[in-house]
Amino acid sequence: MSALYTLSLLVIGVIGTNIIKQFIPKIPEAFILIVVGVLLSFTRIFNHFELEPEFFMLAVIAPLMFLDGQQQSFKKIRQRFSIILLLSVVLAVASAAAVGVLANWLESSWSLPLAIALAAIVVPTDAVAVKSLTSDTQMPEGVNEALELESLFNDATGLVMLDLALSVLQKGAFSLTTGLMHFLFVAIGGVIIGILSGFILVWLRSSIAFRMAQPETTIIPISLLTPFAVYFMAETWHTSGILAVVATGIVHNWESSKLKLTSTNVQLTQTTVWQTFSNILNSIVFLILGISLPTVFHEIARIGLNVTIQLIGLASLIYLTMFIVRFIWARYEDNKSSEHFFGPRHAPQHNFYSRVFAISGVHGTVTLAMAFSLPTHIGHQPFPYREQLIIVATAVILISMIISAIALPLMLPAQVTSYTPDELNQTRNDMVDFATLQMRRIISDHDQREIVTAQLQSQKGWHQITDRETIKNNYQSLLTDTQNFISDYLHSDQVTTHYQVEVINAYQKIITRFDANHQRLSLGRMRLLKRITHRLAKSLKHTTWHLGHRQFTKKQKQLARQKWLTQHADKQQQWADMKSGLLALNDEVINAVDHYLDDVLANNIANNHTENQHIDFVRRDLDRYFTLIRRDYSKNTPVIASTVYIEAFQAEYNFIQDQVKQGKIPATMASLLYTEINQAQTLQLQQAEQLEGLGDQ
Known part of the structure; x- marks a missing residue:
């Protein structure tokens, strides 16, 4: 049950953050998640929480890296292979070497392998954290692509280097040949396992997709289990699980391009599931960082303020060193692909893009997980300076996030959209009103x-x-105008020539009872109190009458009613004729009001009036009252044919196409609205099919 409580608290933390960020949109979501994580650390479940690296890498990082791999095409990987190797291996190793030498020089009590272990821990970068910190800015496309490709594989580089450093600490010796062979075995072995697993799973999923009636019930669970299975298998063979899941993800990207428009329901559902899953996992990453901070603060309190200041100073120098290495590499790298990322070397923006790339080297929870993965004992001895390494790694994470959160919004232009939210809402309202009017004119x-x-x-x-x-x-x-229209209609020649005066007067008396108590936007305690008081008074009067006439049982009431009907047989026929006339007149009034409100909507559309929500409110309230008049209490909802909804959404498509042709809305807005229409159509058709299925039963 503890695992269930843990997962529930994390999800609650994600939900709480999504609510909080609506009130403080200028603060990056990552920092809100970290603060919420710190608050969660005070709960009993997360009290004295220490990250379990193996579980974290398997349960959180593996699916995220699998999704990152799915977003990278094999063609791009092949074209950018040389620059990926430089970003993820050469740059990572160079940064680790510089950091290791610096740490070993400043902390003379640390051995070089220990310093290299720290360097390996702080090497991995987090492109997701960068996106979270720069969501309101325009990150250059080339720099953003470089960051994504770098973080795709440098996690594995850092893990392999950490493994080598720990091996040296344990054995007390290092062989360059052995280390290189180990690196190649772990890296290439992980890639091979990932590719083979990917092709096997793609073949399995494709076979299911082409042979099963409802393949999504099998394919999507397989997809969700894939990163866990591949990571576990690669780690079991002592290869890189991270590289394996990335390679499998890339192969699955190839599967999507192969299927194209085949199995569209499977692909759309799978995409939605993975997007939701990845968003939650990305949020959990920062929550766990916040939850882990109190444990780090506890270690800080234990070692004292002076040592802590020294370690924070070391973390600052480590961050500065990595910034310099990254900037120099981006500024002077002569690879042709680097021009794609940072522009021509002699162009003015090349230097600027290099600075952006260097500052964007944000470190995230993978670094913290690697720090907590340090063993408590090594070589039958306590691991030296373990707590200090964790503090330095945590400080590097926070420093990189804070500097990026401050510097990048100042350096980069604000996110520019071709339309505002108000313009989008206005166009959406116009689209819906246009389609509504079209359908009301053709449905009888x-x-x-x-x-x-x-x-x-x-x-x-x-x-x-x-x-x-x-x-x-x-x-x-509008309600007042509509009531006046009804009154005029009741006294028009069209009505007076077909209905008796008594019927018209009775209907006029009924319709005038539609007062403020029935108005949607005047709901409140007074209306509720008035309705309750009225019903209580009516029930009391009814009960008092029956008691006064000694009608206690159901049988006594039925006998009294039959006696009364026999004595007033003539009036019974009059009431039947009156009721028939009222119902017929009510139907005519309903049609007249429908046409009247449709004309109001058409006139507003013609005059570019966007806010027509009040028309729908009036229509619904009057229709509810008309239903009460005809005493139609049927719970059966009419089934609408799917073709009707297809025609309705086609009207929305036509409206958007016409707006684009006239240049009234940009293509980006049209694309978003097309997606909304497509999703609404899919949902509505599914619901219509369900209702049709119930109607056939």
């Missing part, structure tokens, strides 16, 4: 028309109601 049945209208209007979302006071005023005004 009132009930079906209202259901389709409600479904289309729901695309606007309740969050679009920003100015409630204005909508309320528009609602009141």
Whole structure:
């Protein structure tokens, strides 16, 4: 149960962060997650929490690296192989060497292998952390690609170097040949296992996709289990599990390009599942960093302030050293691919992009996991300076994140979009209103028309109601106009020539009861209290009458009713005729009001009035009252044919296409709205199929 509680708290932390960041959008999400993680550390489950590296690498890092691999095409990897090797191996080794020499020089009590172990720990970079810190800025595409390719493999480089350093610490000797062979075995072995596993799994998934009626129920679970299985298998063979899952991810990217538009439901569902899963895991990474900080602070308190200041100073120099190495490499690397990332060497922006790349060397939780993976004992002796290495690694992480969070937004331009959120909302509202009007004109049945209208209007979302006071005023005004229209209609020649005066007067009396108590935007305690009081008074009056006439049992009430009906047989027929007339008149009023409100909507669209939510509110409230008049309490919802929804969403597509052709909206907005329409159509058709299936039962 402890594992369940742990997972539940982490998910609650993610949810809480998503809520908090809405109120402080200028603070990077990573820092909010870290603070929430620190707060979670005070719970009983996370008290004195110490990261378990093996579990963390398997459960969190492996699926994230698998997804990163899926986002990299094999063609790009082949084209950029030389620069990837330089970024992930050569640059990582150079940075580790510089950091190791520096640490060994400043901390004379540390042996060189111990300093190299620290260097290996702080080498891995975290492209996800960079994206979190620069979400509101425009990161150069080339630099962003370089960061992604670098972090794709340098985790494995750092892990292999740490393994070599620990081996030297344990054996007390180092062989360059042995170390190189070990490096090649771990790296190449992991890649080979990943590629072979990937092709086997791709073959299996493709066979299932082409042969099963519902392949997603099998393929998606296989996809979710893939990174864990591949990582575990590679580590069992003492090769790099990280490189294995990345290689498998790249092979799976090839699978997607092979399938193209085949098994679209599987691919769309799988993409959605993985995006949600990866977002949660990325958030958990920073939560775990925050949860781990109190353990580090406890070690700081134990070793004292003077030593801590020295270690923080060392961490600052280590970060500065890695910054210099990264800048020099980006500035003077002569590989042709580097020009793709940073521009021509003699161009003005090359120097700027090199600085951005150097500052973007953010270190994340992989570094902390590697630090906590240091054994407590080595060679039958306590591991030397383990707590100090963890403190330095943590300080490097925080320094890199803080400097990047401050410097990059100052260096980079703000994120620019071709449209504002208000413009997107306005276009979406126009699109929905256009499609709504089109469908209302071609659907003859009132009930079906209202259901389709409600479904289309729901695309606007309740969050679009920003100015409630204005909508309320528009609602009141339109409701009054509609009531006046109904009154005029009841006294028009079209009605007076077909219905008796008694029927018209009775209906007029009924419709005037639609007052403020039925208005959607005036809901409140007074309305609720009034309705409760009215019902209690009515029930009391009803009960008192039956008691006064000695009608206690159900049988007594039925006999009294039959006697009364026999005595008033003439009035019974009059009431039946009156009821028939009222129902017929109600149907005509419903159609007249529908046409009236449709004309109001059409006029607003023609005059470019975007906020038409009040029309839908009036329509729904009046329709609810008309339903009460005809006493239609049926719970059966009319089933709408799928073709109706297809036609409705096609109207939305046509509207967006027309707006793009006229140059009224940019292509980026159109693409987003096309995606929304496609998703809404898929969901609505699924629901329609379910309702049709229930109707056939």
